[in-house]
Amino acid sequence: MHITCPHCLHKAHITSSNDLNDEKTISDLYCICLNPDCAGRFVMQLAFQRWLAPPAISIVQLAANLLNTLSKAEREALLQGLPPG
Ligand SMILES: [Zn+2]
Known part of the structure; x- marks a missing residue:
């Protein structure tokens, strides 16, 4: 610097x-x-002022956090390409 x-x-x-x-x-x-x-x-x-692009780890963590809100059946349906629920 x-x-x-x-x-x-x-x-x-x-x-x-x-x-x-x-x-x-x-x-x-x-x-x-x-x-x-x-x-x-x-x-x-x-x-620090602001992000110009979000760090990649944040996107992975965001996806993991969203997956953790789903039930096991919803997660399995999602992984099989079916609409959850
Ligand atoms: Zn000086």
């Missing part, structure tokens, strides 16, 4: 990070500017 110093616009290095929630969707990034004439230290915030 490329971090830019907000003061001199030089490249900066992430020295550590701190997750701010259990889902790890928002974190504080502790940074130091690599410009020796600046060497500023600062905190940037990294946050």
Whole structure:
């Protein structure tokens, strides 16, 4: 990940990070500017915003969750290509 110093616009290095929630969707990034004439230290915030495409595992999990709501007979009918019920 490329971090830019907000003061001199030089490249900066992430020295550590701190997750701010259990889902790890928002974190504080502790940074130091690599410009020796600046060497500023600062905190940037990294946050998940939105999915552009759902992760494949979510689709599989969604299908599994839906299947688990069906009775055994409904699942068997579905797997045989018959309409459930
Ligand atoms: Zn700087």
